[in-house]
Amino acid sequence: MAHHYSRKPNPGSGAMQSQVGNPQVYEDSDQKTSKKTKSPDQLVHEVHKEMGGDPAQDLFDLKDQRSNAKRLAAAEKRMHEQERVGKYNEPDDPRMPAWRNGHEPSKGAKLDAQIMQEERE
Structure with missing residues (x-):
């Protein structure tokens, strides 16, 4: 009588388990944190949001890898865009x-603004 031996995986090793999401497979660095705990980045984002700022637009972020020259150029660009927006501070302006959002208006928005200007004159 031939005996058929089947190889069963060791339930404690996790090496042969193929279930996705099995906690035995994760490394310590891969483990998910509790929903109640917040990462430092989430806390910084919440503080910026409460203060009325956007952390993505923080020019003095310590994690920012840009050089001082690039930071200065970005600050100047933002300043010029704010001045331009300030000139056209009409709430119904399609631009x-x-x-x-720091973008160039579309051709349609420019055309609509031109038509509105002509109607006012």
Whole structure:
């Protein structure tokens, strides 16, 4: 009588387990944190949000890898964009959403603004 031996994986090793999401497979650095605990980045984001700022636009972020020259150029660009938006501070200006987000208005928005200007004159 031939005996058939099947090889069973060791349940404690985790090496042969193929279940996705099995906690035995994760390394310490891969483990998920509790929903109640917040990462330092989340805390910084919340503080910036409470103060009315956007952490993505923080020019003096210590984690920012840009050189001082690039930071200065970004600050000057932001200043010029804010001045440009300030000139056209009409709430119904179709170009405002693009300017507020630092983008060039679309051709359609420019055309709409031109038509509105002609109607006012």
